[in-house]
Amino acid sequence: MSWVSRLAAVHGAFWIADRWYRIWWYVWPAALALLISGWIYADKPSWGGDARNALQGEWAKPVTLATPIPIRNSPILANWPEKLQSDVAVCFTRAPDIHPIIDACSRLIDSGEISNSQRSSAYNQRGFLRRVKEPIRALEDVEAALKLMPNVPYALANRAYIYIGQSKFDAAIQDLNKAIEQFPPTASGPAHHLRGLAYFKLGDYQKAQTELDEALRLDPNNPDPLMNRGELEQAQKNNDAALRDFDEYSRRVPRDPRGPIGRATVLEATGHPQEALAALDKALIIDPANLRAAALRDRLRAQRIGTDQSKTGDNSPK
Known part of the structure; x- marks a missing residue:
């Protein structure tokens, strides 16, 4: 059998057995034709023969490889040297x-x-x-x-974040009030989140709830307010709502141990220590060095051992 016959036989076998092989044979001629057409199209001269005309829509616009990558759509970041x-x-x-x-x-x-x-x-x-x-x-x-x-809103929000870390919650709220006034409504979600966190730390749960709900409404793809809202709901004994928020946070950010830890604290508070231990085991799989998860798990294990001993009347050390 000649090499041409062998090649044809192999081609026929792949054509029958492999769907992706057939698709490839449909795609590559079209891709090659498109590439050649693009070369012809891009090489077509502009009517006026000058660079300004080429930028006004005649044939293909030239691509300048040295053009800086756009960073943000912001007038503040335009016209740098x-x-x-x-x-x-x-x-x-x-x-x-x-x-x-x-x-x-x-x-x-x-x-x-x-x-x-x-x-x-x-x-x-x-x-x-x-x-x-x-x-x-x-x-x-x-x-x-x-x-x-x-009064640049981004700088005000950054300063508020730092103030919250320093427990200067009133100062943070003042900055966030100004920032939210300056932000377009669609961009103010993170600032509402920070203001909700500041109100939470001050113990004003009603305002904190309003702000965190607003943050999630304006920026539904940001999972961070879920964590703080879960903590807020837990502080108000709204355990079912807190569990929903912690679980949703874990679903969106599966590599963050805070979601399972939050779940564990709710389950412990509602009398489900075994399920709480399972959540802490998950948190420690994500982050084996997490001290909070390890401490909570050790405490729950010690409580379970003490409970088992009291039921059996065996007080000997294990």
Whole structure:
């Protein structure tokens, strides 16, 4: 059998047995034709022969590979100096390692070549990145941002977050009131979430409930308010509602142990220690080093052992 015959036999066997092989044979000629057509289309000259006309819609618009990646659709981040574009792209992005991002923001701040609004944005972004691990330096950055551009809602919300971490709840609410006035309604969900958390910490449960409900209405894809609303409902003894929120949070963020831990605390409070232990086991599978989950599990196990001993009358150590 010639190689052509063997190739035809193999092709026939795959054609009969493999659906994806058949689909591939339909797709690749069309893809090749589209690619060739694209080359012809892109190479077609503009009517006027000049670059401005080429950008006005005649034939294909040229693609400039050096064009910076757009960071955010915000006028504050427009018109940065060309030579700083690479630092802009790094500063206003998200990545697991924040240190290169902080360095890029610092270079923008120290460049001396940007406007006050741009400098304010760089300060605010650096403060946002520092607010968890370096809250004091973060507050300095956000204060600098607000000094340059007062009442910018993102900076106010960042400062409120830091204030909540410092237990300055009234100050946080004042900033969030201003921020929510400045935000478009569709962008104010995170600020309502923070204001709800601040009211919760102050013990004003009714206002906290209203704010957290509003945060979820405005930003339904953000699971964070579910966790705080679950804690709020648990504090009000609304255990069924709390359990629903903790379970929904776990469904959306399955790699966060806080959902199963919240579930465990509700189950313990409602007299279901075995189910609570199962939830804590799940939390520790997610995060074996979680001290809170380990402490709760150890306490529940000790209580169960004590209960079993009291029932059997055996008080000897196990």
